[in-house]
Amino acid sequence: MDQSETIATPGETNLLPEELNEEIFRLKKELNAVILAHYYQESEIQDLADFIGDSLELSRKASQTDADVIVFAGVHFMAETAKILSPDKTVLLPDLEAGCSLADSAPADLFRHYRLQHPDHLSLTYINCTAEVKALSDIIVTSSSAERILRELPEDIPVLFAPDRNLGQYLQRVTGRDMLLWQGTCLVHEQFSERKIFALRNEHPEAKLIAHPECEEVILDQADFVGSTSALLKFTQTDPSPAFIVATEPGIIHQMEKASPNKLFIPAPPDSSCACNECPYMKLNTREKLYLCMRDRKPEITMDESLRRRALAPLQRMLDLTSDSSTNIHSLLEEIRLPFTG
Numbered sequence: 259m260d261q262s263e264t265i266a267t268p269g270e271t272n273l274l275p276e277e278l279n280e281e282i283f284r285l286k287k288e289l290n291a292v293i294l295a296h297y298y299q300e301s302e303i304q305d306l307a308d309f310i311g312d313s314l315e316l317s318r319k320a321s322q323t324d325a326d327v328i329v330f331a332g333v334h335f336m337a338e339t340a341k342i343l344s345p346d347k348t349v350l351l352p353d354l355e356a357g358c359s360l361a362d363s364a365p366a367d368l369f370r371h372y373r374l375q376h377p378d379h380l381s382l383t384y385i386n387c388t389a390e391v392k393a394l395s396d397i398i399v400t401s402s403s404a405e406r407i408l409r410e411l412p413e414d415i416p417v418l419f420a421p422d423r424n425l426g427q428y429l430q431r432v433t434g435r436d437m438l439l440w441q442g443t444c445l446v447h448e449q450f451s452e453r454k455i456f457a458l459r460n461e462h463p464e465a466k467l468i469a470h471p472e473c474e475e476v477i478l479d480q481a482d483f484v485g486s487t488s489a490l491l492k493f494t495q496t497d498p499s500p501a502f503i504v505a506t507e508p509g510i511i512h513q514m515e516k517a518s519p520n521k522l523f524i525p526a527p528p529d530s531s532c533a534c535n536e537c538p539y540m541k542l543n544t545r546e547k548l549y550l551c552m553r554d555r556k557p558e559i560t561m562d563e564s565l566r567r568r569a570l571a572p573l574q575r576m577l578d579l580t581s582d583s584s585t586n587i588h589s590l591l592e593e594i595r596l597p598f599t600g
């Protein structure tokens with residue numbers, strides 16, 4: 259993260275909320291920009307976006323537009339992913355401090371060292387990591403593609419999964435496959451309180467518990483449905499239950515309520531005095547910072563081209579494996595060089 263960049267702070271404009279919206283739409287035209295909002299953004303930001311979704315889905319959609327500028331209301335690794343897929347577009351992030359505890363848990367130098375200690379292991383790496391860590395990985399996965407790709411890997415290939423240990427443990431349970439697990443966690447998904455969720459379920463016996471696989475095992479074990487953020491949203495639209503206890507970042511509830519206005523959505527509480535469990539990084543972005551980054555054309559995500567290409571390769575492998583093309587795991591394994599030499 260380039261700390262020399264100016265970080266927009268709230269209160270720098272005297273614009274009223276309606277004026278801010280008008281200015282954002284005016285700048286969007288002027289810049290030929292596309293605005294992306296992750297599901298965990300504030301609802302007022304989601305309502306301004308061209309696309310709302312999971313991080314990879316957003317980056318892919320933006321890359322398919324003819325926009326010159328991508329404004330990514332999300333966190334730093336997501337904006338990096340957008341840059342990896344759209345090198346010719348300018349990528350703006352409203353607040354450069356919007357990081358991620360999972361990405362921070364895997365510094366590139368430690369990750370390289372870990373891989374060198376286990377050179378025969380193929381690195382299956384969750385997309386919530388820095389571009390440097392992606393560049394050191396063999397195949398990138400998302401929470402929706404991880405299980406499928408892991409099942410395709412031949413049994414005799416040892417696998418190292420990073421950086422989320424909860425997602426790794428979940429994958430081990432559902433596939434029966436042993437992996438070496440990096441011990442990173444998401445500070446949001448790790449904090450849900452089993453005791454409070456149990457109390458909520460007694461209070462709302464009609465509600466189903468739905469959970470993201472980054473949650474701890476004790477929460478996933480009692481969930482009625484486990485899936486990526488997009489999968490959770492879809493489940494609430496298709497399942498007939500009138501109520502859901504939602505064990506992921508509560509920003510997604512805005513889209514759940516829009517899609518199913520007659521259903522009740524209850525944020526799963528954390529093990530603290532707060533009623534819900536917001537991601538402090540995601541919530542650094544504000545509508546005012548969104549406006550300021552468009553007005554000032556910064557902070558901008560820049561990336562060395564060699565790093566971008568190295569980070570793209572394992573990301574592209576996942577895209578190829580999950581697309582309708584005829585790519586199969588064996589042809590991809592031929593291009594992955596093991597043992598890992600750094």
Ligand code: SF4
Binds near residue numbers: 359
């Ligand atoms: S919710 Fe967790 S994984 Fe997502 S950005 Fe926040 S800290 Fe990272």
